[in-house]
Amino acid sequence: MGRVERIWVYLSATPLLWLAATLVAFEAGSWIFRRSGGRALANPVPIAVAIVILLLRLTGTPYETYFEGAQFVHFLLGPATVALAVPLYQNRARVREALVPMLSALAAGSATAIVSAVLLAKALGASTETLRSIAPKSATTPIAMAVSEQLGGFPSLTAAFVIATGITGAVIVTPLLDALRIRDWRGRGFSAGVAAHGLGTARAFQVNELAGTFAGLGLALNGIATAVLAPILFRFFR
């Protein structure tokens, strides 16, 4: 075994390598994002994901090995979700004012997310397992996986749909809401959180703190709404 290969064998067995790779890929994604003038289409997350997938493919590294390093970043999703309480608290007066529009938008948005995904996939000939797994795609990952299991889908496939939905949402919200001429930061953020959970929320925080706060509420409320609505609505598609 050559010297370089020995170093590679050592490094590829420690979490350090893929943790560093995740951060470097994200820095590269952020650099491209800034260079593009902060365009929504150059969102750093899909760029970083593509770079890491390419690296894993080139080195023949399995996802499990990658995750041993990346889990340190992944773990922070929990405390970050708890931290959403801080902007929520600081903006509580404006949240209270918007309670009625929020709950109305939640009911309409949550039902749209479930019904449109299942109907479109069904019309285009997706398999039954795919339909069951795609129904909760707009909810945050842990809730979506639990709902998928309840419907008879594959929770891990659902996790992939949830991420794809989040990336799509983060990329399209800004141009879509601009085209619809929606300027209220509360409604903009809330719709990003309802449709695209944490990734929509992350995108909203990049743009405006009030939008981020409402996105966090959209994420939490749509998680709960999907857990209630998906099993009821899915009965109509059997």
Add this chain to the structure above:
Amino acid sequence: MVTALTLLLCCQLAGEFSARVLGLPIPGPVLGMLLLFALLLGRSRILEPVREPSYALLRHLSLLFVPAGVGLIRHTGRLRAELWPILVAVVISTAATVAVTALVFQLVAGAGKGER
């Protein structure tokens, strides 16, 4: 920083614990967020130590989704086999959800009354 991290992790832990004990379908961190919100309402002086570290985490929220995003490679088989139905359903349904949610919000909040 340490105080904030301790508080965030303890809220998450309490959230995970109560979700399991009560058999709720809500994730632990979401319950933890509600708990921290209730704590802040009760004692506003805990805001000071948690504020900056919380915003620091939230400013980098996007980064935290990269490992889960890379998880897409575990499903390349099915994603390739059903590429069109999945792609169309995800993209159109996400766009429809954003549009419907934002339009209903705007309609109910009253056009023009919102923040600019």
